[in-house]
Amino acid sequence: xxxxxxxAVGQFVSRFGKEPAxxxxxxxxxxxxxxxxxxxxxxxxxxxxxxxxxxxxxxRADQVFxxxxxxxxxxxxxxxxxxxxxxxxxxxxxxxGVADELAKLGKPLHGADVLILGDxxxxxxxxxxxxxxxxxxxxxxxxxxFHIEGPAGPQLGQRVENQFLGLNSGIMDQFIVxxxxxxxxxxxxxxxxxxxxxxxxxxNAAFVIADTAVSRGLTGSxxxxxxxxCREAVAAMVKRLGHTGTHLRDFxxxxxxxxxxxxxxxxxxxxxxxxxxxxxxxxxxxxxxAGDAAALGTLMNASDASLRDDxxxxxxxxxxxxxxxxxxxxxYGSRMTGxxxxxxxxxxxxxxxxxxxxxxxxxxxxxxxxxxxxAFVSTPADGAGLLALA
Ligand code: GLA
Numbered sequence: 059x060x061x062x063x064x065x066a067v068g069q070f071v072s073r074f075g076k077e078p079a080x081x082x083x084x085x086x087x088x089x090x091x092x093x094x095x096x097x098x099x100x101x102x103x104x105x106x107x108x109x110x111x112x113x114x115x116x117x118r119a120d121q122v123f124x125x126x127x128x129x130x131x132x133x134x135x136x137x138x139x140x141x142x143x144x145x146x147x148x149x150x151x152x153x154x155g156v157a158d159e160l161a162k163l164g165k166p167l168h169g170a171d172v173l174i175l176g177d178x179x180x181x182x183x184x185x186x187x188x189x190x191x192x193x194x195x196x197x198x199x200x201x202x203x204f205h206i207e208g209p210a211g212p213q214l215g216q217r218v219e220n221q222f223l224g225l226n227s228g229i230m231d232q233f234i235v236x237x238x239x240x241x242x243x244x245x246x247x248x249x250x251x252x253x254x255x256x257x258x259x260x261x262n263a264a265f266v267i268a269d270t271a272v273s274r275g276l277t278g279s280x281x282x283x284x285x286x287x288c289r290e291a292v293a294a295m296v297k298r299l300g301h302t303g304t305h306l307r308d309f310x311x312x313x314x315x316x317x318x319x320x321x322x323x324x325x326x327x328x329x330x331x332x333x334x335x336x337x338x339x340x341x342x343x344x345x346x347x348a349g350d351a352a353a354l355g356t357l358m359n360a361s362d363a364s365l366r367d368d369x370x371x372x373x374x375x376x377x378x379x380x381x382x383x384x385x386x387x388x389x390y391g392s393r394m395t396g397x398x399x400x401x402x403x404x405x406x407x408x409x410x411x412x413x414x415x416x417x418x419x420x421x422x423x424x425x426x427x428x429x430x431x432x433a434f435v436s437t438p439a440d441g442a443g444l445l446a447l448a
Contacts (some may be wrong), residue, residue, distance in 0.1 A: 086178030096228025106238030155222035183396025355390025371398030
């Protein structure tokens with residue numbers, strides 16, 4: 059937990075006049091490896107982080123959701139029977155979208171007075187939106203007295219993104235934010251949604267997250283463009299090989315080479331990233347199980363190069379941050395993380411070197427870009443849930 063709950067409760071009392079009966083929380087996430095593979099039915103290896111979103115709430119007798127976003131000093135009152143998108147206050151859409159999906163499942167929706175607080179950096183590729191969605195799901199579950207089991211919770215979150223918000227994103231963010239466990243990394247098969255919580259057994263290394271301070275611009279349109287390019291690669295291989303596969307997960311590098319003349323070079327490179335990234339992610343999970351930080355780091359570096367050169371979702375600042383990190387002693391590996399086009403890198407660093415690594419990383423990044431980045435260490439945190447009230 060990263061937010062001071064005592065202070066948060068005090069803020070709730072001064073806003074709504076009494077103590078909250080419910081505190082729902084959900085973490086952000088960082089993806090160790092397996093980038094842009096989820097919507098290709100591939101593999102991912104994310105972990106929940108200590109930064110989180112808190113929803114402090116009291117039930118109301120009506121169906122009004124009265125939310126105050128403490129971080130931005132914004133307030134919305136919305137009728138849960140309507141569930142329309144809000145162009146002026148788009149942050150409430152993540153909550154209303156969850157309510158809408160629950161209504162489709164026939165679940166009861168109760169109004170509440172809610173204070174939202176969070177310290178997952180926004181627009182940094184650490185899933186502040188999935189964090190808000192999954193915290194909202196926990197709150198609606200508590201208010202309505204029901205529970206959505208297992209992968210159905212994250213699946214509901216993905217429908218919010220795909221249907222309510224129009225972003226063709228995969229299942230990774232909601233899955234890890236909902237299902238994460240302290241000191242574990244999640245290995246997820248994004249086709250079957252079978253998953254394994256793998257102990258983060260790297261006694262001598264830690265994950266350092268570094269924010270480029272470049273907010274992810276154009277992510278939505280570029281993201282949907284990548285989704286379409288992957289579909290194009292599948293269509294070309296199906297045409298050439300008579301293959302029955304539906305997603306890049308189903309194809310090998312040999313299939314891709316055999317179909318190369320059927321597709322533009324850019325489509326070939328997109329597919330090459332996905333196919334090689336799926337292999338790297340499975341190998342990375344084995345390296346983690348074996349406690350082999352050097353092997354994991356090498357795979358992270360290869361992932362970064364592939365995202366930069368083949369998938370083209372980095373930007374000069376992410377490239378500078380990763381290159382500086384990779385050159386520092388004690389760094390096993392470093393890569394961009396999340397959707398890309400800005401946001402954060404994740405580096406695996408020897409424990410005894412973290413302070414010097416962070417210092418050299420931020421100084422080197424500043425020297426290359428003139429920007430002030432920010433770095434922090436996070437151990438794997440628990441997924442979404444209720445906080446016990448004192
Ligand atoms: C965003 C999406 C995820 C995933 C990543 C890239 O975070 O929400 O579904 O595709 O980008 O790996």
